Amino acid sequence: xxxxxxxxxxAAVADIEDGSVVMIGGFGNxxxxxxxxxxxxxxxxxELTIISNxxxxxxxxxxxxxxxxxxxKMVCSFPRSSGSIWFERLYEEGKIELELVPQGTLxxxxxxxxxxxxxxxxxxxxxxRLAEGKETKVINGKGYVLETAMPADVALIKAHRGDxxxxxxxxxxxxxxxxxxxxxxxxxxxxxNAVVEVGELDPEHVVTPGIFVDRxxxxxxxxxxxx
Amino acid sequence: MMRLNRNEMxxxxxxxxxxxxxxxxxxxxxxxxxxxxxxxxxxIYQSENGILGVGPAPEPDKIDPDxxxxxxxxxxxxxxGCYFDNAESFAMMRGGHLDIAVLGAFQVxxxxxxxxWATNDDKFPPAVGGAMDLAVGAKQLFVLxxxxxxxxxxxxxxxxxxxxTGAGVVKRIYTDLAVIDVTDEGLRVRELxxxxxxxxxxxxxxxxxLPPL
Numbered sequence: 547x548x549x550x551x552x553x554x555x556x557a558a559v560a561d562i563e564d565g566s567v568v569m570i571g572g573f574g575n576x577x578x579x580x581x582x583x584x585x586x587x588x589x590x591x592x593e594l595t596i597i598s599n600x601x602x603x604x605x606x607x608x609x610x611x612x613x614x615x616x617x618x619k620m621v622c623s624f625p626r627s628s629g630s631i632w633f634e635r636l637y638e639e640g641k642i643e644l645e646l647v648p649q650g651t652l653x654x655x656x657x658x659x660x661x662x663x664x665x666x667x668x669x670x671x672x673x674x675r676l677a678e679g680k681e682t683k684v685i686n687g688k689g690y691v692l693e694t695a696m697p698a699d700v701a702l703i704k705a706h707r708g709d710x711x712x713x714x715x716x717x718x719x720x721x722x723x724x725x726x727x728x729x730x731x732x733x734x735x736x737x738x739n740a741v742v743e744v745g746e747l748d749p750e751h752v753v754t755p756g757i758f759v760d761r762x763x764x765x766x767x768x769x770x771x772x773x
Numbered sequence: 774m775m776r777l778n779r780n781e782m783x784x785x786x787x788x789x790x791x792x793x794x795x796x797x798x799x800x801x802x803x804x805x806x807x808x809x810x811x812x813x814x815x816x817i818y819q820s821e822n823g824i825l826g827v828g829p830a831p832e833p834d835k836i837d838p839d840x841x842x843x844x845x846x847x848x849x850x851x852x853x854g855c856y857f858d859n860a861e862s863f864a865m866m867r868g869g870h871l872d873i874a875v876l877g878a879f880q881v882x883x884x885x886x887x888x889x890w891a892t893n894d895d896k897f898p899p900a901v902g903g904a905m906d907l908a909v910g911a912k913q914l915f916v917l918x919x920x921x922x923x924x925x926x927x928x929x930x931x932x933x934x935x936x937x938t939g940a941g942v943v944k945r946i947y948t949d950l951a952v953i954d955v956t957d958e959g960l961r962v963r964e965l966x967x968x969x970x971x972x973x974x975x976x977x978x979x980x981x982x983l984p985p986l
Contacts, residue, residue: 573841575838576822576845577839624902625900627845633898637898648902648905648906649821649859649901649903650862650867650903650906650910669909670908670910672909672939673937673940674940675937676901718839718856719840719856721823721857722822723858726858726859
């Protein structure tokens, strides 16, 4: 019997080790696995490398991992949003390493890792500072930069519905990086709004096939939702 | 001299967006271009986080917290719109499927180099987002920016001083003074607003401007 449902958020992240490379889905505050991030923070693994589009705002999500000094390195395209106080503070103090990656290149390096490719040649960034030190190639008269695949130890992703086989669907633009990150990590953990019976998701509409997902954990109902 | 305000600048770009175009609008002033595209045109807006068919802001009681645009503002989805992941979104850009991208800029060079992601001040962490992908991928890249900085320094230069977003990527520049095409011959003024003269605009530009054809 395949049953990927994990009973608690805490159990879902219990084996994440110090020094792990962790992908976290989301774009701004859309489609972020907030409760898995909080579980990871409480779990307390340190020296993490976080791959995510943004670096969190206020005290929430990735910002809370930064505040608790659990992160050694951020890989992202847009770390500086209004309210990214913790990233900016650590950056100014020289307490965090930043690898800045153009957003489409970030997506494609993640996709390449999940698809078993060594990397991709992209025109993005060719002739700019972000291509310095990288192999380039002119193909059919156009310049490209070799960007290598970016795998992770763990992916924390957010979906709308999931089943015991790990099949997932998403909510509107909350999809963003979640489906590609699901493919690129050794262990993929999905936080879902609700679990449905196997067979209930329309096979034509499944976005992430269960083969990419190791654990599914349902969100705890927030106090304000219950009221 | 006649200087357009922000709304007038956005409105001027909107005039040049054709019916049926697939368009990506950058964060800030470019986002407001959508407000001025006339209702008789059907334009499909793409948002880098994975939306095709972005609609206007929702009523306060209809907000979906996941449904945001690249600027992290709440939006809606038009009938016929759809969602997709980031890899597919950027395939649309790099693959040349978008007709027009409108971006802001710090500087643009005489050969259409774009600088809009970093200054030379290393104190602030850099952020690039989707700008480099849009710059190389959109069929036409329009820049919408003030002609000069707040301290009246030219933003159109022979060479950009700031790090490049892309080399030779800008097709047209819309400023508060003029519309300028980047051509093989050089920067060709397409339109001067009001009574603005070529000499006046040239005086605020650090690259040679060619007269309108």
